[in-house]
Amino acid sequence: MNKNIIKEIFTSVGISFFFLAIFILIIYGGFNKKIEYYSSLINTVAVNGYDDINKFEYDYETQKIVNYPDYGKKYGNLKISKINLNLPIYHGDSLSILRKGVGHYAGSYFPGEGGTIIFAAHNTANFFRRIQELEENDLILIETEYGTFKYKVNNYKVVSEKDLEAFSIQDKREILIMYTCYPINRQVVGRRTQRYVVYAYRISDEDE
Amino acid sequence: MNKWKIILDYFLKFLTALILIFLTLIIIFKFTIFNKNYIKNNLKENNYYEKVYDSIKENMENYIISSGFSENILDNIYTNKDVEIAINNYIDIIFSNKKDKIDLSKIENKINSNIDEYIKDQEIKILDKDSITSLVDDLLKIYTNEIELYNMFDNYINLFSKLQTILNIALICLLIITIILIIVLIKLKIQNLGIIPFTSSLMLLYIRFLIYNNIDYKNILIITDNFSNCLVQIVTKIVDLILICGIILGVMGLIAIILDSRKKNKKKE
The missing domain is CATH 2.40.260.10 (Sortase)
Known part of the structure:
Protein backbone atom coordinates (compact mmCIF):
# COMPACT_ATOMS: atom_id res chain seq x y z
CA MET A 1 0.00 0.00 0.00
CA ASN A 2 1.68 3.27 -1.05
CA LYS A 3 2.19 6.38 1.02
CA ASN A 4 -0.68 8.32 -0.59
CA ILE A 5 -3.21 5.65 0.26
CA ILE A 6 -2.02 5.47 3.86
CA LYS A 7 -2.17 9.27 4.06
CA GLU A 8 -5.74 9.24 2.72
CA ILE A 9 -6.76 6.57 5.21
CA PHE A 10 -5.27 8.47 8.14
CA THR A 11 -6.92 11.69 6.98
CA SER A 12 -10.31 9.99 6.79
CA VAL A 13 -9.88 8.36 10.20
CA GLY A 14 -8.73 11.72 11.57
CA ILE A 15 -11.87 13.37 10.25
CA SER A 16 -13.96 10.68 11.94
CA PHE A 17 -12.22 11.37 15.26
CA PHE A 18 -12.83 15.07 14.72
CA PHE A 19 -16.57 14.31 14.31
CA LEU A 20 -16.40 12.20 17.45
CA ALA A 21 -14.91 15.16 19.34
CA ILE A 22 -17.80 17.37 18.20
CA PHE A 23 -20.24 14.65 19.28
CA ILE A 24 -18.63 14.45 22.74
CA LEU A 25 -18.77 18.24 23.05
CA ILE A 26 -22.47 18.23 22.17
CA ILE A 27 -23.16 15.53 24.76
CA TYR A 28 -21.21 17.26 27.52
CA GLY A 29 -22.40 20.70 26.58
CA GLY A 30 -26.06 19.92 26.21
CA PHE A 31 -26.82 16.72 28.10
CA ASN A 32 -24.25 16.28 30.83
CA LYS A 33 -26.62 17.18 33.69
CA LYS A 34 -29.35 14.90 32.33
CA ILE A 35 -26.86 12.03 31.96
CA GLU A 36 -25.69 12.51 35.55
CA TYR A 37 -29.25 12.71 36.84
CA TYR A 38 -30.53 9.57 35.10
CA SER A 39 -27.33 7.64 35.86
CA SER A 40 -27.62 8.42 39.56
CA LEU A 41 -31.31 7.46 39.44
CA ILE A 42 -30.49 4.05 38.03
CA ASN A 43 -27.50 3.62 40.36
CA THR A 44 -29.75 4.07 43.41
CA VAL A 45 -31.23 0.65 42.59
CA ALA A 46 -27.84 -0.93 41.97
CA VAL A 47 -26.67 -2.91 44.96
CA ASN A 48 -23.09 -4.13 45.21
CA GLY A 49 -23.43 -7.62 46.67
CA TYR A 50 -23.79 -8.24 50.35
CA ASP A 51 -20.73 -8.54 52.54
CA ASP A 52 -21.06 -11.10 55.26
CA ILE A 53 -21.31 -9.23 58.52
CA ASN A 54 -19.63 -11.34 61.14
CA LYS A 55 -18.70 -8.63 63.58
CA PHE A 56 -20.68 -5.69 64.80
CA GLU A 57 -19.15 -2.43 65.75
CA MET B 1 -12.93 22.48 -3.80
CA ASN B 2 -15.07 25.47 -2.89
CA LYS B 3 -15.10 26.40 0.86
CA TRP B 4 -18.87 26.01 1.16
CA LYS B 5 -18.82 22.66 -0.55
CA ILE B 6 -16.27 21.42 1.98
CA ILE B 7 -18.45 22.65 4.89
CA LEU B 8 -21.51 21.05 3.31
CA ASP B 9 -19.51 17.87 2.75
CA TYR B 10 -18.50 17.69 6.44
CA PHE B 11 -21.94 18.69 7.69
CA LEU B 12 -23.77 16.07 5.63
CA LYS B 13 -21.35 13.34 6.68
CA PHE B 14 -21.67 14.29 10.35
CA LEU B 15 -25.46 14.46 10.11
CA THR B 16 -25.68 11.10 8.35
CA ALA B 17 -23.38 9.53 10.95
CA LEU B 18 -25.63 10.88 13.72
CA ILE B 19 -28.76 9.59 12.04
CA LEU B 20 -27.11 6.23 11.55
CA ILE B 21 -26.45 5.85 15.30
CA PHE B 22 -30.02 6.82 16.17
CA LEU B 23 -31.28 4.30 13.62
CA THR B 24 -29.03 1.62 15.12
CA LEU B 25 -30.17 2.36 18.67
CA ILE B 26 -33.84 2.39 17.69
CA ILE B 27 -33.50 -0.92 15.89
CA ILE B 28 -31.71 -2.43 18.90
CA PHE B 29 -34.49 -1.28 21.25
CA LYS B 30 -37.21 -2.45 18.85
CA PHE B 31 -35.72 -5.94 18.75
CA THR B 32 -35.09 -6.20 22.49
CA ILE B 33 -36.93 -4.30 25.18
CA PHE B 34 -39.82 -3.31 22.90
CA ASN B 35 -40.21 -6.79 21.49
CA LYS B 36 -42.75 -8.93 23.35
CA ASN B 37 -41.36 -12.24 22.10
CA TYR B 38 -37.80 -11.27 23.01
CA ILE B 39 -38.94 -10.49 26.56
CA LYS B 40 -40.80 -13.81 26.85
CA ASN B 41 -37.81 -15.76 25.49
CA ASN B 42 -35.54 -13.97 27.96
CA LEU B 43 -37.83 -14.95 30.82
CA LYS B 44 -37.84 -18.55 29.65
CA GLU B 45 -34.02 -18.66 29.38
CA ASN B 46 -33.73 -17.35 32.94
CA ASN B 47 -36.30 -19.85 34.29
CA TYR B 48 -38.29 -16.84 35.42
CA TYR B 49 -41.64 -18.65 35.29
CA GLU B 50 -40.37 -21.49 37.51
CA LYS B 51 -38.81 -19.04 39.96
CA VAL B 52 -42.05 -17.08 40.24
CA TYR B 53 -43.94 -20.33 40.79
CA ASP B 54 -41.55 -21.20 43.63
CA SER B 55 -41.73 -17.70 45.06
CA ILE B 56 -45.54 -17.74 45.11
CA LYS B 57 -45.51 -21.17 46.76
CA GLU B 58 -43.01 -20.04 49.41
CA ASN B 59 -44.84 -16.79 50.19
CA MET B 60 -48.21 -18.54 50.44
CA GLU B 61 -46.76 -21.22 52.72
CA ASN B 62 -45.12 -18.54 54.87
CA TYR B 63 -48.41 -16.69 55.07
CA ILE B 64 -50.54 -19.72 55.95
CA ILE B 65 -48.38 -20.61 58.98
CA SER B 66 -50.21 -18.29 61.40
CA SER B 67 -53.69 -18.95 60.04
CA GLY B 68 -54.42 -22.27 61.71
CA PHE B 69 -54.68 -24.02 58.36
CA SER B 70 -52.20 -26.60 57.18
CA GLU B 71 -50.24 -26.15 53.95
CA ASN B 72 -52.52 -28.75 52.33
CA ILE B 73 -55.03 -26.05 51.46
CA LEU B 74 -52.47 -24.80 48.95
CA ASP B 75 -52.30 -28.15 47.10
CA ASN B 76 -52.87 -27.98 43.34
CA ILE B 77 -54.32 -24.48 43.35
CA TYR B 78 -52.12 -23.50 40.43
CA THR B 79 -49.49 -25.07 38.18
CA ASN B 80 -46.27 -23.94 36.53
CA LYS B 81 -48.21 -23.57 33.28
CA ASP B 82 -50.84 -21.35 34.96
CA VAL B 83 -48.08 -19.04 36.18
CA GLU B 84 -46.45 -18.91 32.74
CA ILE B 85 -49.77 -18.09 31.07
CA ALA B 86 -50.58 -15.41 33.66
CA ILE B 87 -47.17 -13.74 33.28
CA ASN B 88 -47.38 -13.84 29.48
CA ASN B 89 -50.89 -12.37 29.64
CA TYR B 90 -49.58 -9.59 31.82
CA ILE B 91 -46.80 -8.88 29.33
CA ASP B 92 -49.43 -8.75 26.57
CA ILE B 93 -51.42 -6.27 28.67
CA ILE B 94 -48.37 -4.02 29.05
CA PHE B 95 -47.59 -4.11 25.33
CA SER B 96 -51.16 -3.58 24.20
CA ASN B 97 -51.93 -0.86 26.79
CA LYS B 98 -55.16 -2.55 27.86
CA LYS B 99 -56.65 -2.18 31.32
CA ASP B 100 -57.19 -5.94 31.80
CA LYS B 101 -56.43 -7.85 34.97
CA ILE B 102 -55.28 -11.44 35.28
CA ASP B 103 -58.02 -14.03 35.82
CA LEU B 104 -57.98 -15.37 39.39
CA SER B 105 -61.27 -17.25 39.39
CA LYS B 106 -59.73 -20.70 38.91
CA ILE B 107 -57.28 -20.27 41.82
CA GLU B 108 -59.90 -18.70 44.04
CA ASN B 109 -62.30 -21.58 43.48
CA LYS B 110 -59.58 -24.13 44.18
CA ILE B 111 -58.47 -22.45 47.43
CA ASN B 112 -62.07 -22.20 48.63
CA SER B 113 -62.67 -25.83 47.76
CA ASN B 114 -59.51 -26.90 49.65
CA ILE B 115 -60.49 -24.82 52.67
CA ASP B 116 -64.01 -26.30 52.72
CA GLU B 117 -62.53 -29.79 52.56
CA TYR B 118 -60.06 -29.03 55.37
CA ILE B 119 -62.77 -27.57 57.60
CA LYS B 120 -65.00 -30.57 56.98
CA ASP B 121 -62.14 -33.07 57.64
CA GLN B 122 -60.96 -31.32 60.82
CA GLU B 123 -64.51 -30.64 61.97
CA ILE B 124 -63.69 -27.03 62.65
CA LYS B 125 -66.46 -24.61 63.56
CA ILE B 126 -66.14 -21.28 61.73
CA LEU B 127 -67.03 -18.35 63.95
CA ASP B 128 -65.94 -15.61 61.60
CA LYS B 129 -66.49 -16.22 57.88
CA ASP B 130 -64.93 -12.83 57.06
CA SER B 131 -61.57 -14.02 58.34
CA ILE B 132 -61.65 -16.89 55.82
CA THR B 133 -62.63 -14.52 53.00
CA SER B 134 -59.81 -12.14 54.01
CA LEU B 135 -57.35 -15.03 54.06
CA VAL B 136 -58.35 -16.08 50.54
CA ASP B 137 -58.03 -12.44 49.37
CA ASP B 138 -54.55 -12.22 50.88
CA LEU B 139 -53.47 -15.43 49.16
CA LEU B 140 -54.77 -14.15 45.83
CA LYS B 141 -52.92 -10.90 46.44
CA ILE B 142 -49.68 -12.83 46.96
CA TYR B 143 -50.27 -14.55 43.61
CA THR B 144 -51.12 -11.28 41.81
CA ASN B 145 -48.21 -9.36 43.32
CA GLU B 146 -45.70 -11.92 42.13
CA ILE B 147 -47.21 -12.04 38.62
CA GLU B 148 -47.74 -8.27 38.27
CA LEU B 149 -44.61 -7.31 40.20
CA TYR B 150 -46.55 -5.41 42.86
CA ASN B 151 -48.27 -3.28 40.20
CA MET B 152 -44.97 -1.59 39.41
CA PHE B 153 -45.79 -1.31 35.74
CA ASP B 154 -49.37 -0.08 36.14
CA ASN B 155 -48.28 3.56 36.25
CA TYR B 156 -45.99 3.14 33.27
CA ILE B 157 -48.18 1.19 30.86
CA ASN B 158 -49.34 4.38 29.13
CA LEU B 159 -45.80 5.72 28.93
CA PHE B 160 -44.52 2.41 27.55
CA SER B 161 -47.21 2.45 24.87
CA LYS B 162 -46.36 6.04 23.94
CA LEU B 163 -42.67 5.16 23.71
CA GLN B 164 -43.50 2.28 21.35
CA THR B 165 -45.44 4.64 19.10
CA ILE B 166 -42.67 7.26 19.20
CA LEU B 167 -40.11 4.62 18.34
CA ASN B 168 -42.11 3.41 15.34
CA ILE B 169 -42.62 6.94 14.04
CA ALA B 170 -38.97 7.81 14.65
CA LEU B 171 -37.84 4.70 12.78
CA ILE B 172 -39.89 5.58 9.70
CA CYS B 173 -38.81 9.23 9.77
CA LEU B 174 -35.14 8.37 10.18
CA LEU B 175 -35.29 5.83 7.37
CA ILE B 176 -36.81 8.44 5.05
CA ILE B 177 -34.23 11.03 6.09
CA THR B 178 -31.42 8.52 5.57
CA ILE B 179 -32.64 7.73 2.06
CA ILE B 180 -32.90 11.45 1.26
CA LEU B 181 -29.41 12.08 2.62
CA ILE B 182 -27.93 9.21 0.63
CA ILE B 183 -29.56 10.59 -2.54
CA VAL B 184 -28.19 14.08 -1.76
CA LEU B 185 -24.73 12.69 -1.06
CA ILE B 186 -24.71 10.79 -4.36
CA LYS B 187 -26.09 13.76 -6.33
CA LEU B 188 -23.45 16.08 -4.86
CA LYS B 189 -20.85 13.41 -5.70
CA ILE B 190 -19.47 13.57 -2.18
CA GLN B 191 -16.60 11.20 -1.82
CA ASN B 192 -15.15 9.04 0.89
CA LEU B 193 -18.50 7.99 2.34
CA GLY B 194 -16.72 5.39 4.47
CA ILE B 195 -16.19 8.17 7.03
CA ILE B 196 -19.92 7.99 7.83
CA PRO B 197 -20.11 4.43 9.19
CA PHE B 198 -16.67 4.78 10.78
CA THR B 199 -17.78 7.93 12.64
CA SER B 200 -21.03 6.20 13.67
CA SER B 201 -18.94 3.32 14.97
CA LEU B 202 -16.82 5.66 17.14
CA MET B 203 -19.94 7.37 18.46
CA LEU B 204 -21.59 4.06 19.32
CA LEU B 205 -18.45 2.83 21.06
CA TYR B 206 -18.37 6.09 23.01
CA ILE B 207 -22.04 5.66 24.03
CA ARG B 208 -21.25 2.14 25.19
CA PHE B 209 -18.25 3.47 27.14
CA LEU B 210 -20.49 6.07 28.84
CA ILE B 211 -23.08 3.48 29.85
CA TYR B 212 -20.48 0.96 31.04
CA ASN B 213 -18.61 3.50 33.16
CA ASN B 214 -21.47 5.53 34.58
CA ILE B 215 -24.29 3.09 35.13
CA ASP B 216 -23.91 0.10 37.44
CA TYR B 217 -26.48 -1.89 35.45
CA LYS B 218 -25.02 -5.29 36.35
CA ASN B 219 -26.04 -4.84 39.99
CA ILE B 220 -29.57 -3.54 39.52
CA LEU B 221 -31.87 -4.87 42.22
CA ILE B 222 -35.49 -3.87 41.87
CA ILE B 223 -38.71 -5.45 43.21
CA THR B 224 -37.59 -9.11 43.17
CA ASP B 225 -34.32 -10.95 42.53
CA ASN B 226 -35.93 -12.90 39.67
CA PHE B 227 -37.09 -9.79 37.88
CA SER B 228 -33.77 -8.02 38.47
CA ASN B 229 -31.78 -10.90 36.96
CA CYS B 230 -33.89 -10.78 33.79
CA LEU B 231 -33.65 -7.00 33.59
CA VAL B 232 -29.86 -7.11 34.02
CA GLN B 233 -29.65 -9.70 31.23
CA ILE B 234 -31.70 -7.56 28.86
CA VAL B 235 -29.70 -4.41 29.60
CA THR B 236 -26.41 -6.31 29.24
CA LYS B 237 -27.61 -7.64 25.89
CA ILE B 238 -28.48 -4.12 24.71
CA VAL B 239 -25.07 -2.81 25.75
CA ASP B 240 -23.36 -5.75 24.01
CA LEU B 241 -25.40 -5.16 20.85
CA ILE B 242 -24.31 -1.51 20.83
CA LEU B 243 -20.71 -2.73 20.99
CA ILE B 244 -21.24 -5.30 18.21
CA CYS B 245 -22.98 -2.78 15.92
CA GLY B 246 -20.19 -0.31 16.64
CA ILE B 247 -17.55 -2.85 15.65
CA ILE B 248 -19.43 -3.90 12.49
CA LEU B 249 -19.91 -0.29 11.39
CA GLY B 250 -16.27 0.42 12.20
CA VAL B 251 -15.05 -2.47 10.05
CA MET B 252 -17.41 -1.52 7.22
CA GLY B 253 -16.33 2.09 7.42
CA LEU B 254 -12.64 1.20 7.45
CA ILE B 255 -13.02 -1.10 4.46
CA ALA B 256 -14.95 1.61 2.59
CA ILE B 257 -12.24 4.18 3.48
CA ILE B 258 -9.47 1.87 2.25
CA LEU B 259 -11.31 1.06 -1.00
CA ASP B 260 -12.08 4.72 -1.61
CA SER B 261 -8.45 5.69 -0.98
CA ARG B 262 -7.20 3.06 -3.41
CA LYS B 263 -9.75 4.17 -6.01
CA LYS B 264 -8.62 7.80 -5.60
CA ASN B 265 -5.00 6.79 -5.86
CA LYS B 266 -5.63 4.77 -9.04
CA LYS B 267 -7.41 7.77 -10.60
CA LYS B 268 -4.43 10.00 -9.78
CA GLU B 269 -2.05 7.48 -11.33
Missing part, protein backbone atom coordinates in the same frame (compact mmCIF):
# COMPACT_ATOMS: atom_id res chain seq x y z
CA TYR A 58 -20.98 -1.06 68.75
CA ASP A 59 -20.00 2.31 70.15
CA TYR A 60 -20.50 2.03 73.94
CA GLU A 61 -20.18 5.77 74.43
CA THR A 62 -22.89 6.86 72.03
CA GLN A 63 -24.77 3.56 72.46
CA LYS A 64 -25.13 3.28 68.71
CA ILE A 65 -24.28 0.49 66.31
CA VAL A 66 -21.72 1.55 63.72
CA ASN A 67 -22.05 -1.47 61.36
CA TYR A 68 -25.63 -2.65 60.98
CA PRO A 69 -26.26 -6.15 59.66
CA ASP A 70 -27.60 -6.55 56.14
CA TYR A 71 -31.30 -7.20 55.77
CA GLY A 72 -31.97 -10.91 56.23
CA LYS A 73 -28.83 -11.58 58.29
CA LYS A 74 -28.93 -13.28 61.66
CA TYR A 75 -27.41 -11.12 64.38
CA GLY A 76 -28.39 -12.63 67.71
CA ASN A 77 -30.49 -14.98 69.80
CA LEU A 78 -33.66 -14.45 71.83
CA LYS A 79 -33.84 -16.52 75.02
CA ILE A 80 -36.75 -16.80 77.43
CA SER A 81 -36.08 -19.55 79.94
CA LYS A 82 -39.62 -19.53 81.41
CA ILE A 83 -41.12 -20.80 78.15
CA ASN A 84 -38.01 -22.67 77.00
CA LEU A 85 -37.50 -20.34 74.06
CA ASN A 86 -34.22 -19.99 72.18
CA LEU A 87 -34.58 -18.50 68.71
CA PRO A 88 -32.29 -16.80 66.19
CA ILE A 89 -32.97 -13.11 65.53
CA TYR A 90 -32.80 -11.80 61.96
CA HIS A 91 -32.64 -8.26 60.70
CA GLY A 92 -35.93 -7.77 58.87
CA ASP A 93 -39.38 -9.32 59.21
CA SER A 94 -40.30 -10.59 55.75
CA LEU A 95 -42.34 -13.78 55.46
CA SER A 96 -39.27 -15.80 54.53
CA ILE A 97 -37.38 -14.52 57.58
CA LEU A 98 -40.28 -15.34 59.88
CA ARG A 99 -40.07 -18.90 58.64
CA LYS A 100 -36.58 -19.18 60.15
CA GLY A 101 -36.86 -17.33 63.43
CA VAL A 102 -37.60 -13.98 65.03
CA GLY A 103 -37.87 -11.04 62.69
CA HIS A 104 -36.56 -7.67 63.81
CA TYR A 105 -38.64 -4.86 62.31
CA ALA A 106 -36.07 -2.91 60.31
CA GLY A 107 -37.51 0.47 61.27
CA SER A 108 -36.95 -0.06 65.00
CA TYR A 109 -33.85 0.28 67.15
CA PHE A 110 -31.35 -2.45 67.90
CA PRO A 111 -30.73 -3.90 71.37
CA GLY A 112 -28.47 -1.58 73.32
CA GLU A 113 -29.41 1.56 71.39
CA GLY A 114 -31.87 2.85 73.98
CA GLY A 115 -35.04 2.92 71.87
CA THR A 116 -37.97 0.69 70.90
CA ILE A 117 -37.09 -2.73 69.51
CA ILE A 118 -39.83 -4.63 67.69
CA PHE A 119 -39.67 -8.40 67.25
CA ALA A 120 -42.20 -10.57 65.41
CA ALA A 121 -42.55 -14.32 65.09
CA HIS A 122 -45.22 -16.82 64.05
CA ASN A 123 -47.68 -18.13 66.61
CA THR A 124 -46.64 -21.74 66.09
CA ALA A 125 -45.06 -24.17 68.54
CA ASN A 126 -41.55 -23.50 67.19
CA PHE A 127 -41.82 -19.78 67.69
CA PHE A 128 -44.06 -17.51 69.77
CA ARG A 129 -46.95 -19.80 70.66
CA ARG A 130 -46.11 -19.72 74.38
CA ILE A 131 -45.59 -15.98 74.81
CA GLN A 132 -49.12 -15.89 76.23
CA GLU A 133 -47.63 -17.58 79.33
CA LEU A 134 -45.32 -14.63 80.03
CA GLU A 135 -46.18 -12.54 83.07
CA GLU A 136 -44.84 -9.39 84.70
CA ASN A 137 -41.18 -9.54 85.75
CA ASP A 138 -40.38 -12.55 83.58
CA LEU A 139 -36.87 -12.28 82.18
CA ILE A 140 -35.94 -12.02 78.52
CA LEU A 141 -32.39 -12.22 77.16
CA ILE A 142 -31.09 -10.96 73.84
CA GLU A 143 -27.60 -12.21 73.01
CA THR A 144 -25.74 -10.50 70.21
CA GLU A 145 -22.16 -10.42 69.04
CA TYR A 146 -21.77 -7.01 70.60
CA GLY A 147 -23.30 -7.80 73.98
CA THR A 148 -26.06 -9.43 76.00
CA PHE A 149 -29.10 -7.39 76.97
CA LYS A 150 -31.69 -8.21 79.63
CA TYR A 151 -35.33 -7.19 79.79
CA LYS A 152 -38.23 -7.61 82.20
CA VAL A 153 -41.82 -8.05 81.05
CA ASN A 154 -44.07 -5.24 82.29
CA ASN A 155 -47.19 -5.52 80.12
CA TYR A 156 -49.02 -7.70 77.61
CA LYS A 157 -52.25 -7.26 75.65
CA VAL A 158 -54.25 -8.13 72.55
CA VAL A 159 -54.49 -5.35 69.98
CA SER A 160 -55.89 -4.93 66.50
CA GLU A 161 -53.35 -5.39 63.67
CA LYS A 162 -54.18 -1.79 62.66
CA ASP A 163 -53.38 -0.36 66.11
CA LEU A 164 -50.18 1.49 65.26
CA GLU A 165 -49.97 3.14 68.68
CA ALA A 166 -49.33 -0.26 70.22
CA PHE A 167 -46.07 -0.35 68.21
CA SER A 168 -44.92 3.24 68.43
CA ILE A 169 -41.20 3.79 68.21
CA GLN A 170 -39.40 6.14 70.58
CA ASP A 171 -35.83 6.77 71.67
CA LYS A 172 -36.25 7.82 75.32
CA ARG A 173 -36.19 4.36 76.86
CA GLU A 174 -35.15 0.92 75.65
CA ILE A 175 -38.32 -1.12 75.30
CA LEU A 176 -38.68 -4.51 73.69
CA ILE A 177 -41.99 -5.23 71.94
CA MET A 178 -42.61 -8.84 70.90
CA TYR A 179 -45.75 -9.76 69.01
CA THR A 180 -47.41 -12.58 67.18
CA CYS A 181 -50.68 -13.22 65.34
CA TYR A 182 -53.73 -13.73 67.54
CA PRO A 183 -55.75 -15.88 68.22
CA ILE A 184 -52.90 -18.26 68.86
CA ASN A 185 -55.32 -21.16 69.24
CA ARG A 186 -54.87 -23.46 66.24
CA GLN A 187 -58.51 -24.49 66.34
CA VAL A 188 -59.43 -21.05 65.07
CA VAL A 189 -58.74 -20.77 61.35
CA GLY A 190 -58.56 -17.78 59.06
CA ARG A 191 -56.79 -14.50 58.74
CA ARG A 192 -55.52 -13.18 62.06
CA THR A 193 -56.62 -9.59 62.51
CA GLN A 194 -55.25 -9.21 66.03
CA ARG A 195 -51.84 -9.33 67.63
CA TYR A 196 -50.71 -10.59 71.01
CA VAL A 197 -48.13 -8.08 72.22
CA VAL A 198 -45.65 -8.38 75.09
CA TYR A 199 -43.78 -5.32 76.37
CA ALA A 200 -40.52 -5.54 78.29
CA TYR A 201 -38.09 -2.87 79.47
CA ARG A 202 -34.35 -3.15 79.64
CA ILE A 203 -32.72 -3.82 82.97
CA SER A 204 -29.14 -3.76 84.20
CA ASP A 205 -27.43 -6.76 85.81
CA GLU A 206 -28.10 -5.22 89.26
CA ASP A 207 -31.83 -4.95 88.65
CA GLU A 208 -32.19 -8.64 87.73
